[in-house]
Each structure stands twice: as C-alpha cells, then as structure tokens.
Amino acid sequence: MSVLFPLLKRGSRWMVTIKGRSSHSVADYFHFQRAIVGSPESINENFVKNSLRIDQPDKAIVIEKAKQEHSIYVSELRKLIPTIVEVPADDRFPDQVYVEEPAVILNGVALLTKMAPPSRAGEIEPMRKVLESMNLDIVEMKKPGAFLDGGDVLFTGREFFIGLSERTNEAGIEYLSKVFSGWPVTGVKVPKGTLHLKSVCSLAGVDILAISNSPAGRQAWKDMESFGAHKYKQLIFPDDNGANCLFVNGVVLHPPKEEYPRSYEVWKTMKCPTVEIPNSELAKSDGSLTCNSIRIFEI
Structure with a gap:
C-alpha cells in the first residue's frame, strides 16, 4: 500500500513523495475500457455565442x-474503447461539450472538480449522474476557494502534473493530491493567456510527452523535467494545439495535417499507430482533443 508523506511546496510547485508502487504497469493505465463524452447537441447556438x-x-x-x-x-x-457514455446536453451550459473539466478519474475514484467560471458550475450535477450510473466512487471538491479544471491535470501513469493556471489554483492542486494520495503531484506554472497545461503538452505514449515549442510549452517542460518524479522523452511541436493528443489503447489520436502541417511532420515520426482527428471548429473556442472526453482505466 502506498504511503503519503507530507506535501512539500517548492515555490509554485508541489511534490508528494511515496513508498510502494501499484501492481499495474504504466501502460495499463492507458488501456481504457470506458470513456465519457459530451453530446453533439451541446454544440448549438448557445455554445457558439457564450462558450468561454x-x-x-x-x-x-x-x-x-x-x-x-x-x-x-x-x-x-468507439473503435478503441468498448463503452462510451454520453453526458446529456443541457442548453443552460454553453461549455458542456468539454467534459474533461468537471471530473478527474483514476482507479475507480472520480473527483468532481470545482470550476472557477460561474457559468460552468451547473455542469457538476449532470456529470455526477453519469458517474453514479458508472458505479464510480465520487468525491466532490467542496473546499472553499479551491478550483481545478481537468484540462490542467496531466496523468502520466507514474505521477500527476497539474497546471497552476487561471482555472486551477494551489488549493485545488492540494485537494487533488489528497484524494489521489500515493501518487507524486507536481504543480506546473501556466502563464496568463494559456488556458490549461494540456493546451501546450500532452501524453503521446508511455513516458513520452508532446510539448509545444512556445514559451509556455518550453517552461512547462522545464518545470516537469526539473521537479517531476520521473524522466520523460519529449517530442517538440511547433504549434500549441498541434501538440495536443490522446494516447488510447496503444494508438495516438492527433490533429490532422490540414490544421497543423508543421506539427504533422512530427506526428509522422511516431512508431505506434496514429489517427488524425479534425478539431478546427472547437479549437475556435479553445477546445482541444483532450477536452472532449474522459478516458477510464478499470482497476
């Protein structure tokens, strides 16, 4: 059993040290059996006019x-994951298609986050109903002043990197570290003007991070390399969203050549199977591939 030691704060970063390891391999955590997605009906006039x-x-x-x-x-x-569960559309919530933000799920535990924008607060209840239907253990972030967006949470199978952004604060990071105790947690500064940590980096394979070559991406990599508990290989991409991908059951889903031709040249070097997924329209409201689903590994 993992043992959580006191949280050590290093400037804007955190480290949780642990003893013991899970019986699962790192690759196991990215062999998903279920996923949560938004409804296409949540992409409507309200989304176009009022999404953040x-x-x-x-x-x-x-x-x-x-x-x-x-x-x-x-x-x-659906080709990769056996069960896909859809969050029913609710026209009151213009950003609801981005289902990643309201919940973080690992090892059968679902943390319902608290999102900073007031317009997104109501999304928690529809997500709660979905999580209950999936028989997950639910923990709700109720600490006053704590905020966390799922888009700031990057899990590598070894540790958490969490963006300290305009949407996620120190109290939110500390709360997550207690819910998922036993895992190293490192906070990574996300500069103003960049929405989330995963706006500039994502997981592209076991121990492989896709990193944007922007100043925000380079700083994130520097922090992760300096303060993370493990060392990773980096793939450098010339575009921010060009570096956003999903690593699902041995396959990388990434943006197409038509959207990011320079980043596509990097994706061509991958040795694993890859699939191009268009995202040009949701990208206009800061949406990326990781925003649109929560992938769930079953323990």
Whole structure:
C-alpha cells in the first residue's frame, strides 16, 4: 500500500513523495475500457455565442461542421474503447461539450472538480449522474476557494502534473493530491493567456510527452523535467494545439495535417499507430482533443 508523506511546496510547485508502487504497469493505465463524452447537441447556438474563450476567433464557429468533427472524434474512440457514455446536453451550459473539466478519474475514484467560471458550475450535477450510473466512487471538491479544471491535470501513469493556471489554483492542486494520495503531484506554472497545461503538452505514449515549442510549452517542460518524479522523452511541436493528443489503447489520436502541417511532420515520426482527428471548429473556442472526453482505466 502506498504511503503519503507530507506535501512539500517548492515555490509554485508541489511534490508528494511515496513508498510502494501499484501492481499495474504504466501502460495499463492507458488501456481504457470506458470513456465519457459530451453530446453533439451541446454544440448549438448557445455554445457558439457564450462558450468561454481567451480570444474571439477570426471566423465564427460553424455548428454543423463542429458536430461532424465531434462525431468523427467519438466514432474513433468507439473503435478503441468498448463503452462510451454520453453526458446529456443541457442548453443552460454553453461549455458542456468539454467534459474533461468537471471530473478527474483514476482507479475507480472520480473527483468532481470545482470550476472557477460561474457559468460552468451547473455542469457538476449532470456529470455526477453519469458517474453514479458508472458505479464510480465520487468525491466532490467542496473546499472553499479551491478550483481545478481537468484540462490542467496531466496523468502520466507514474505521477500527476497539474497546471497552476487561471482555472486551477494551489488549493485545488492540494485537494487533488489528497484524494489521489500515493501518487507524486507536481504543480506546473501556466502563464496568463494559456488556458490549461494540456493546451501546450500532452501524453503521446508511455513516458513520452508532446510539448509545444512556445514559451509556455518550453517552461512547462522545464518545470516537469526539473521537479517531476520521473524522466520523460519529449517530442517538440511547433504549434500549441498541434501538440495536443490522446494516447488510447496503444494508438495516438492527433490533429490532422490540414490544421497543423508543421506539427504533422512530427506526428509522422511516431512508431505506434496514429489517427488524425479534425478539431478546427472547437479549437475556435479553445477546445482541444483532450477536452472532449474522459478516458477510464478499470482497476
């Protein structure tokens, strides 16, 4: 059994030291049996007009194209993951298609997060109902002043890296570290203007991190390399969203050549199977591939 030692704070970073290891291999944590996705009906006029974004897109979101891209995304997940569960659409919540933010799930435990934007607070209840239907143990983040977005949570199979961003604060990171005790947790500074940690890095394989070559991406890599509990190989991408991918059951799902031609050249070097997933429309509201699902490993 893992033993949690006191949380050590290093500036804007955290480290939880542990004794003991899980009986699962690192690769096991990315062989998913279930996944949660949003409903295509949540991509609607309310989403187009009111979804949160750092900057307004140069071109308006095309609803039908966004739904088509979402359909491709879910279809590819269905080829890899046996069970896909959909969160029913609720028109009150314009960002609901981004199901990753309200929950973090590991080893049968689901942490319902507390999202900082007031417009997203109501998404917790629909997500709770889905988690209950999946018989997961639910823990709700109720600590006053604690905020956490799932998009800031990068789990590598060895440890957590969590973005300290405009959406996730120190109290939120500390709360997660207690819920998932026994795992190393390192906070990584995310600069203003970058939505989440996974906006500039993601997991591209066992012990492989896809890193954007932007200043935010390079700083994230520096922090993870300096303060993380394990060493990783990095793949460097010239585009922020070009570095965002899903590693699912031995396959990497990544953005297509048409969206990020320079980053595509990096993806071509991967030795594992890869699949291109279009995301041009949701990207206009800061959405990335990781935002659109929660993948679940069954213990």
